[in-house]
Amino acid sequence: MSTILRFWGYRESSMSSHSEDLYSVLGIGPDADAQAVRAAYRKQARRAHPDAGGTAEEFHEVQSAWEVLGDEAARAAYDRKLRQPQGAGAEEDSENDGPTYGRPGFGGFGGSGAAFRTTASGSTSARSGSADSARTPSGTAHLAPIYIPDLSRPEPLSLPLTSQRTHGRFASKGLFGGGRTRRAERMAALLEKHVLAELPTARLFNAVALEPAGKDRRGASRPPRGPAVDHVLVCGDTLVVVSSLEVPAAAASWDGHRLHAAGRSLTLPDLTGDSRLLRATLEAAMRDAGRETSLNLGQQLVLHSPDGGMQSPVVESRGAGIARAPLAPARAFRSIREQLAASAQANVIDRHLLAALRRQLQHPFE
Template sequence: MTPPAKTLYQVLGVTPSATAEQIRSAYRRAARETHPDHGGSSESFHQVSEAYQVLSNADQRAAYDRRLGRASSAGSPAGSSPLRPEPARGAPGPGRPAANPDFGKPPVFEPDFSPQHPPVVPLSVLGRQVNGQPERPGLFKRIGSSAGARFDAENLTIGLLSNSLLPDYPAGRLVNSLRVPDTGPRGGALEIGHVLLGGYRMAVIDSLMSSPGAYYWDGVALRHRGHPVGSLRLADAVRTLQDRFPHINVCGWLVLHSPNGNPFEPIIDSPPDLPEAAPIDVVNPGTLARDLRRFFSTGPRPNTVLLPALGALIDASAQ
């Protein structure tokens, strides 16, 4: 006899009397545990996402509770249940391997929209792969500071991604020049050069112009000729965005551009035991393009554009 399907509350591990905050906390925990990138399965991850989509909306939750009450009174046939929403389009069924859509397929927008239910992102923005641009420093700010070099480096990164990755990745959405509040103990505002969103993955990228000579990255500190290189608080940005988007796998890259334009300079040395899955890496442009292609093409449902996440990133953009 097949056991009945779980209720949406059971999927998130809460009781029907849970508060909105308890549901949100349970979702964050369950999303991390079931995400395919963290050892979970696509089926479980989608069940968690579907449960939260219903229970986080007051009207949908009330309607679901009414159905739940009726089903509890009348009972339901074994192996079926009216308590769960229909599986999301394209979601893998039980016993089947998770389907990973082709990296180069046209984008699928979630949630779906119609004239009666417009998207959270303006229609004029939906087809745009690049949003925002680096803030050009004023003349006096540019002279004698790193602001000008960072502006040049950020434009190089935008050009790199626009030419080497986005044409092959229609669902990729690049948002530039973001400013978000740091949720950690340091506080203040985090200035983030670029965020690339695709499927259920997000790359946080900062850019610098390099100096001649090799760099050394040990996973915590970056050094050039034995001297520490200033931090752009990239680790804080990755942590903050991961907290904000728990259902998305967030990783960070610092890309160092060589003044001579060679995409495989500078050389960045690292210890042999540096974890390959570390949340932050320091790379040259050639390595960045390769890493990002692998990162997004191997993720779950890479041709999905998550509109709520994209809208939040665009809202945080300075442009």
């Protein structure tokens, strides 16, 4: 599972040597093989865990180092950055070759120039608008993460789950059966590569129920049922609901309400309605937890073509509707990043919100 290079805040001077890099966090060298990395992570995680005398910040640093070094693709990108001369640019084309590091507003190794830190804050923000209107990235997405509540508290979400970038899986049968399951799993992998790898505080939730979980006869919570959305990305106080659709053509047109392709007129999922219902569910859950929170909404339908290209199908817009226009993957991922990064709280990780979203997962995994 692809993960982000989490230590965005390390100074560039640290990146040019091995004295303060992620390898040092695990107590190994850059030439360590995958087995040695895993063994070192387990050793350091036991040492740094608050229950064993460590601190929350130490444990989170170890967890963050493992997220990078334990993933083959993320480690390779990190190693390239280590080898890069100090001050050299590191920008890449995220739609073609993978994540871009150092792009203003979307995170980078030298983002804020400040060391990685944990900050306590209890603030919440009022709703500043929806994805129906154009929004400009605030520039805060690349700043050091702010945790609410801070990492000294194990609740409302454990430290490993707070660090986890992707939550939830897809069932092989039922709601996401057959080809839809494969498409949703592929979409999740692409979101990890092209969205999570750009935004250090973003989290991805898969197979998210829209309505609150019920209770069994004994009063215990049971997994939520009913309607669900494929993917929900959260960054700060912004939610973006994402779904995907395969279009059997290299070109399509969008009239603001329906998609026309290959001589057919397609009715698209109501992501606007789904996102509003999910927001109501989550805000109610937050109120029950004693937190009044207003969430911004975004939506994006991603279109796949038979050739699997990132730039197709080409969508011609012929009208303006309420819903955001469906787009080919490359443009869709750019739109999703912009929606998530638009909030002034894009660098905030609200652990109460993450916990509420996890309760909506139809198929959670640890």
